[in-house]
Amino acid sequence: MLGELQLGHFEEANKELEALPAEARTSHEDLALRAEFYSQTSSWESLREIADLLVTNWPEDAGHWIFLGYATRRCRSIEEAGKVLKEALVRHGKEPLLHFNLACYAAQSGRLDDARRRLAEAIRLDPGMRKLADKDPDLDPLKEADNSV
Incomplete structure (x- = not known):
């Protein structure tokens, strides 16, 4: 199924998910x-619904929180996603x-000092975040304000 997703074969991936036995549908791997x-x-x-289940049951995986943040931003608000x-x-x-996503949310909300601080922390933790920052339009308000990225 993961291979189908990576290849962009979403219909096939969905068929594989739906073919799983009912008892497997609530496993960590399936979710x-x-x-x-x-x-x-x-x-x-x-x-958002699935990520909330993942965060509730397996909070030790940061990726689950990141999914919950992405979904919350898209279907609710940046503010609520920031709280997550x-x-x-x-x-x-x-x-x-x-830290990177919080920098994006801060930049989009006009909180540029917070965005700078959070972006600096993301880059300190992983210098590869700089390349991501260069391409992310959510940071455009920060780039336009001071070319700090």
Whole structure:
């Protein structure tokens, strides 16, 4: 199923997910695959529902929180997504993508000082975040303000 997703064969991936036995549909692995599927198909409400289950049952995985943040931003608000990711920082303070996404949310909300600080922390934790920052339009307000990225 993951291979189908990586190749962009969403219909085939969905068929494989639906063919799983009922008892497998609530396993960690199945829910994580469904989250990936919903993320890649921009099914934000479904992703939010699955990611919420993942965070509730397996909060030790930062990726589940990131999915929940993405989905919350798309189907609710940046502010609510920010709350999700700030809660995740309590457990996963060294996860650069959490800091990066919070920088994006801050930039989009006009909180440029907060965006600078969070982006700097993301890059400190993973210098590869700079390349991601160069391409992410969510950081355009920050780039336009001071070319800090």
